[in-house]
Structures are given as structure tokens and as C-alpha cells.
Amino acid sequence: MNQDIHIPALARVEGEGALTIRLKDGVINEILLNIYEPPRFFEGFLHGRYFQDVPDITARICGICPVAYQMSSVQALEAALQVTISPEVRQLRQLLYCAEYIESHALHIYLLQGPDLVNQESALSLAAEAPELVKQGLRLKKIGNDLLKTIGGRSVHPVNTCVGGFYRWPDEQAIHGLVPELEWARQASIDTVKWAATLNYPDFEQDYEFVALNRIDDYAIYDGDILSSKGKRITPQDFEKHYTETHVERSNALHSHTVDNSTYFVGPLARINLNYKKLRQIAKETAREIGLKLPLRNPYKSLLARAIELVHTSDLAIELANAYHPQGPSHVEFDIQPGEGCGVSEAPRGLLYHRYIVDEQGMIRFARITPPTAQNFAQMEADLWALAPSVIKQPQEEASLSFEHLLRSYDPCISCATHFLKLHIDSE
Amino acid sequence: MNQFPNGAKDEPSSIIKIIGIGQSLRGDDAAGLAAVRFWQERYQANIERPNLQVELEELPGIGLLSLLEGSSIAILVDTVHSNSIPGTIHLLSNDQLEAFTGGASSAHGWGVAETLLLGEKLMPLSMPEKIILIGIEAGNFSLGESLSPQVELALPEVARLIEQLTIRV
Numbered sequence: 001m002n003q004d005i006h007i008p009a010l011a012r013v014e015g016e017g018a019l020t021i022r023l024k025d026g027v028i029n030e031i032l033l034n035i036y037e038p039p040r041f042f043e044g045f046l047h048g049r050y051f052q053d054v055p056d057i058t059a060r061i062c063g064i065c066p067v068a069y070q071m072s073s074v075q076a077l078e079a080a081l082q083v084t085i086s087p088e089v090r091q092l093r094q095l096l097y098c099a100e101y102i103e104s105h106a107l108h109i110y111l112l113q114g115p116d117l118v119n120q121e122s123a124l125s126l127a128a129e130a131p132e133l134v135k136q137g138l139r140l141k142k143i144g145n146d147l148l149k150t151i152g153g154r155s156v157h158p159v160n161t162c163v164g165g166f167y168r169w170p171d172e173q174a175i176h177g178l179v180p181e182l183e184w185a186r187q188a189s190i191d192t193v194k195w196a197a198t199l200n201y202p203d204f205e206q207d208y209e210f211v212a213l214n215r216i217d218d219y220a221i222y223d224g225d226i227l228s229s230k231g232k233r234i235t236p237q238d239f240e241k242h243y244t245e246t247h248v249e250r251s252n253a254l255h256s257h258t259v260d261n262s263t264y265f266v267g268p269l270a271r272i273n274l275n276y277k278k279l280r281q282i283a284k285e286t287a288r289e290i291g292l293k294l295p296l297r298n299p300y301k302s303l304l305a306r307a308i309e310l311v312h313t314s315d316l317a318i319e320l321a322n323a324y325h326p327q328g329p330s331h332v333e334f335d336i337q338p339g340e341g342c343g344v345s346e347a348p349r350g351l352l353y354h355r356y357i358v359d360e361q362g363m364i365r366f367a368r369i370t371p372p373t374a375q376n377f378a379q380m381e382a383d384l385w386a387l388a389p390s391v392i393k394q395p396q397e398e399a400s401l402s403f404e405h406l407l408r409s410y411d412p413c414i415s416c417a418t419h420f421l422k423l424h425i426d427s428e
Numbered sequence: 429m430n431q432f433p434n435g436a437k438d439e440p441s442s443i444i445k446i447i448g449i450g451q452s453l454r455g456d457d458a459a460g461l462a463a464v465r466f467w468q469e470r471y472q473a474n475i476e477r478p479n480l481q482v483e484l485e486e487l488p489g490i491g492l493l494s495l496l497e498g499s500s501i502a503i504l505v506d507t508v509h510s511n512s513i514p515g516t517i518h519l520l521s522n523d524q525l526e527a528f529t530g531g532a533s534s535a536h537g538w539g540v541a542e543t544l545l546l547g548e549k550l551m552p553l554s555m556p557e558k559i560i561l562i563g564i565e566a567g568n569f570s571l572g573e574s575l576s577p578q579v580e581l582a583l584p585e586v587a588r589l590i591e592q593l594t595i596r597v
Contacts, residue, residue, distance in 0.1 A: 041571040045453070060453055060486060107490060124542065127549045135550055138490065145491055155494060157486055 019403055021388065028392060031384050033377070033407075046367040051077050051336075051358050055161045058354070058369065064107065067100035067148070068347030069354075069369075070161040071222060076354040077163045079341025083334045088327065089165040091320055094222050095175075096151045096158070097345070098317035101221070102185060103144025104348035105268075105306040105313075108411045109192060110137025113303050116405045117199040133195070136188055140310070143178070143185045147317065150174050165331030175324045182318045189310035190286050196307040197290035202405070205297040206386060208379065209262055210270035211243070213346050219271070219278040219312060221346045227274050228264070229295070236344040239353050245370065256375040263379040266350030266372050267410065268305035269296050283312040299383060300409045306348075336362040347372050349411045373412045380410055442500030444594055445556070447483045447492070449506040449540065456514065456566035456579045459586075460505040461486070463564060467587035480594060492543045493551070502556040503593050505586065506540055507566040514567025515578035517586055522548075522559035560593060562586055 022030040042061055046054060058073045059066035071093060078085060085093075110133065111123040120126040127134040145155040151170045152158020160166050213224035214233070226242075227233050234242055243264070245254040258264055273295040276284070287308050296305060342355040350372030357366035383406055391402040448464030451457040461484050468482065483495050496502050508518055522544060540561065547555050564586060568576045575583075 041453075045571075060451070064487075064489070111490065124546055124549065127546055131550055134546075138493065138550065141490060142494055145494060154485075155488075155491055 019384070019407075021384075021392070021403075023392070028385075028388050031381060031388065033381050033384065043367045043369055046356075046364045049364050051081070051356070051362045051364060052163055054356070054364065054367075055163065056157075056159055059157050059159075059161075061369075061371075064104050065100060065347045065349065065352075066157050067096050067152070067161075068345055068352050070158065071097060071345040072343045072347075072352045072354040073356075074161055074163050075223060075343025075345065076341045076356050077343070077358065079343060080339040080356055080358045081163065081334060081337060081341070082339060083164050083332060085165055085332065086328065089331070090222070092151065092166060092170075092324070092326075093161070095317055095320040095324070096148065096161070097221050098313040098320065099144050099147035099151065101144070101309060101313040101348050102317070103141045103148065105310050106137050106140035106144060108348075109196070109303055109306055109310070110134055110140070112411070113300075113405075113408050116408060117201065117300070117303065136191070140185055140188055140192075143181045146181070147178055147321075150178060162331055164334060165329070167330065169326035169330045170324075172324060172326060175321050179318055179321050182314055182321060186282070186311065186314040186318065189307065189314050190282075192310055193286045193290060193304070193307040196304045197292075199303070201298055201300040201304075202402075203298075204300065204383075204387060204406070206299075206383060208265040208269075208297060209258065210273050210295075211264045211266050211351060211375075212270040212274045213344065213351060214275060215278070217278075219275050219280070221313075223343075223345060226344065226351070228258075229270070229274060236342050236353070239342065239344060239370075240355070240368075243370075243375070245374070254374055255378045255381075256370065257378055263382050264375065265299075265379050266375050268302050268309055268348075268350075269299065270350065271346060272296060272305040272308060279308070280312045280315045282315050283308050286311050299406065302409050302411065306411075336360070340366075349373065350375060373410075376410050376412070380407055380412075442557075443479050443481060443498055444501045444503065445481045445483060445496065445499040446503045446590060446594065447485065447495055447505065449485055449488060449492070449504060451486050453571060453573060455568040455570050455572055455574070456564075456576055457507050457569055458573075459507045459564040459566060459575060459579050459582075460562075462575060462580075463505050463562070463583050463586040464590070466583045467590040470584070470587050471591045477594075490543055490546070492540065493547045493554075496547065496556055496559075497554055499556045501558045501560070503560050503562065503590060504540060505562045505564070505590065508563035509566055509569075510563075512565045513578070514565050514576055515582040516565035517582055517589065518561075518563035518565065519589070520561045520563065522561075562589055562593075 020032040021028060042058060046057060054073050054077060055070040058069040061069050115123050115126045118126065120129060123134060148158055149155040152160045160168065210229040212227060213220035214227035215224040225233055225235055226239060242259050243256055244259055245256050248255050276294055338358060338360045340357045342353065344351060344353045352372055353370040355368040356364055359365050384403060387406055391399045446464055448461045450460040452461055464482060464484060485495060488495060544559065564579060564582055567578060
């Protein structure tokens, strides 16, 4: 090239998020949080598509949690088509979900939120300061991605999941061959919890209503009923009766509230607070070792909850991988019939709800996708209002960072969080 | 129109990875994927070369580092946004990539440039000796499956460039 070119940013522009805080006479007058939200597009895009294409299409909503979109969609479609999967398929789906938790949590802990809590501008500057720490995070993430690839065929957007099971069983030896790395991951996760316990978390607690999946026999990730910290327990079929979405004029994202018009909080804090007793023994032992006290009401401590879930999911993954001996068909055969069904699972960043109506040809006639980031949206705004008085007097750059740190602790969906965040403070 | 970045080594046995990056449902953001597929179709004979490996990934993020492993030379094909005319083809080597990160002081812009910088910092020995980026200027990032006409028209030229690079390096 014979002249320099200036390209301010590579593509991946998806995720324009913006925060505007308006002051009037030195007092906060308005807080506007705007996050671009792709699932709404997908709801329309799915209309008229063949049901079996849905898992792979919805997986493309997010580069970090494609498995969650697949798991909620296949469960919804299996309910609509009255398909019952085998126990072996359920276990393999749980293992696939473990892979996603490992890669997603490692990314958020070490590369997204972690730098905020050690006063680093970014993972790049953290890597200069503490390269071994970031390397540990990258290796953890890679182990998750390798497991994802072994089961799903690809390390980012898996393509093996189908309504009724999996297109094919992953190679048994390949799954077993990952166990030594998963054992390393389990120890690294324990170390991660101990490191996370040493961090300085901002002093900020709110009285949240936590909502997460719950099972009697298990730490619910793949499926379960929906439990609230206010004591309400409902089945997935009743989700839309109790949690509603409304359009807010200033935003292109829908805002979720409980039917009583309260905000609520989904994600790792909700899961840990509601389901702590169901964690794997080794995760509970690690939590006890650091003196974890529940409930956690500080959103920044989501990082701690994620670290404990890393221990849980890597330990569970070892058990499921060792027990993997595929037998029989990898998916069930079934007749197409019209129907309606919903499915809900715990994406790494919180509860993910899908509902579909399928016609007699197997075509999608209606799709509803309620992602965790949208459910937390109103809660994030409420938190900004609570935080704003203490930071608004800081210099603009410092204030911007404080707001960013808070929002980042929610781990908003990466497709929503990329290139986050532009701050505008308007004074009148 | 293009000059090849300096430094590509003549090692016929080394692994060359051609990595198409993008999002297939975000308009022109699919250009990197589309261009690599176009090259595969048009120059099919050459993709049988054992030292050539092709990867197509949507939003690989940090996972790009894993994709690069084991290659001596990587040719990345991705969409770029620089206020040039849509369809403009940019050819850059990794020592020029830093220019791409302008304004990306955000911890979260895990685009190609930031990921490569992290890789160089943490695992320099695992990185390819040479990384070449073919950037395709995008015009339209709205949701949907189709490329804008100017970007569509650039695909044969990008495919020709990929082919030349795979032969040359």
C-alpha cells in the first residue's frame, strides 16, 4: 500500500449500546440505557422456517451462548411436537451445556469483568500485568470450546443438536480424551474462586427479586421449574403469565417485569442464591473455603458466582464425559403434528425462554424468544439510578467507567455488549 | 491494485489457514464468509492442497487464537468499516493491524485486531509467522441475509486475491 489507511474499528459492530444520563440543575433527570437486541429480528426471521432449522438459526444469535439458544429451542419444539428424548441424549445435552458454561464464564471472568476489578483498562493491559492469569483464563475457555467442538462439531456455533436428540453421537474416545484437560479445568476453577475472593468489589447492594430455574434433584441448568426469591414457583408453561415484556419508546429493546410490575434479576447470582444446596460437593467445599455468605446481593459479585459455577460445571463435565458410552439411535424418529410448546434453560447469563407454534407441515408460525439480557434490562436501569448519585460528581471518564463496570457485571449478551459503551452526559 | 505485504515466507510444507469471519445474518458482515466460500467454489482444485486448511467462523472472538494454532501462515478474510466505498478491498499484514484498534480502548471489542494483539502478547510462539488480513469494506450491517451489490461485486476479486496469496506464500 502506498498510503496509510485509518480504519477505526473492525466489523462486529453489532452491539451498539449507549447510555445517556441527563442532568438538570445538577440533579439526575433522565437515564437512558439502549442496547441493541437481535432476538426480536430472529422471531420474525424464524416465521415460515422448517422446525428442524430453528436450533441452528437461533444458535447464531450469540457467539458466546449458542448452546443455550439451541437447548431452549429444542425443548420448546420437542414440547410442541410431543417428542420425548432418551436419557442418553439428555446427559449429552447437559455435557454440551457444561462446555458452554466453561467457555463463557472463563471469558467473562478473565477477559471482561476481571480487568475492571483489578483496575485494568482491558484484558490487554491485564495480560501485560499478569500474563499467567490471563493465560489461565484462555486455557479454560479453550477447554470449553474444545468440548463444544467435540460434541457440536464446531467450536463456536455447534451444529449437531436437533429436535429429538443429536444428528450423530460424538466419538466416544474423543470425549474421554478430554477428561485430563477437564480435570485441569476443575483445579483451575478452584484457584479461580480463591482469586475471585481476594478482589475488591464495589460496595453496592440492592434488594433484588432473583429468578432462576430450579430442580429438586439437581443444580438446574438444562431444564426445571421457574423459582423466584419471593417464593413463587411456576412451570415453564406459565412463564408469560407471570413475567411480561413491554415496549419502551426510548429503546428498541423490550423491558421485562414481573406481572406485579417489579424488576427482577436473572443470572449466576440468582442461580447461586436459589440453588446453592444443589451444587456439586466440590463447588460447595470451595465456597465454604472462601467463607461465602449467601445471599449475594452485590451484582459485581456475579463474578464470584460464575467462578463457583465453573467448579460445578467442570466437575459435572468430568462425570458426564466418563459416563459417556453411546448406545442406540442418537435421535428419536417422530411424526410431524401441529402444536405449541415452550422451553426454558439457564444460559450462562440467565434464564432463556422460547415458545413456538408449529403447523401441520412442520413450519414455524410463531416464535417468542425472551433472552436473559432483556429480562435484566429494567433491573440494570434501576441499578443505574441507585448508583448514579454517588458517581455523577466524578469526572466524566471516571463516571463512565463506574457505570460501565456495573453494567458489565451483568454480563450482557456479547452480541449486545460488544463495543459497549458510549456515555453521554448532558447538562442543562 | 494490491501490493502483497512483505515477509511471507516460501515454505511449501507449512500449513496455510484461510479463515473467513463474519455474521451470516448481518448484511455485509457476512462478506468474509461469502468470499471464502466463493474462493472455494471457483478454485476448488486448489483446496485439495494438503497444506491448506479452511475455517469459516461466525463471531469467533477470542476463539480465533485456537483457530490460528498450528498454522505458519494465516489469511483472515473479514469485513471492515473505515468509511471507504463499500466493496473496497484492504490488504494488511499483522504489523499493520494495530491501526485497526483505534478507538477500541473498550475491554470488549474482541475483534480480530484485539485478539491478535492478545495472542502476540501471551503466546507469541503459538502464533503464525505471518498473518494477512483481507478486509472487505462493508456498507450495510442491517439484519438480513443478503450482501449489498457493491460487496457482492467484490467477491471475485477477493477470491482471486486469496488464491494468489495461497500460491505466493
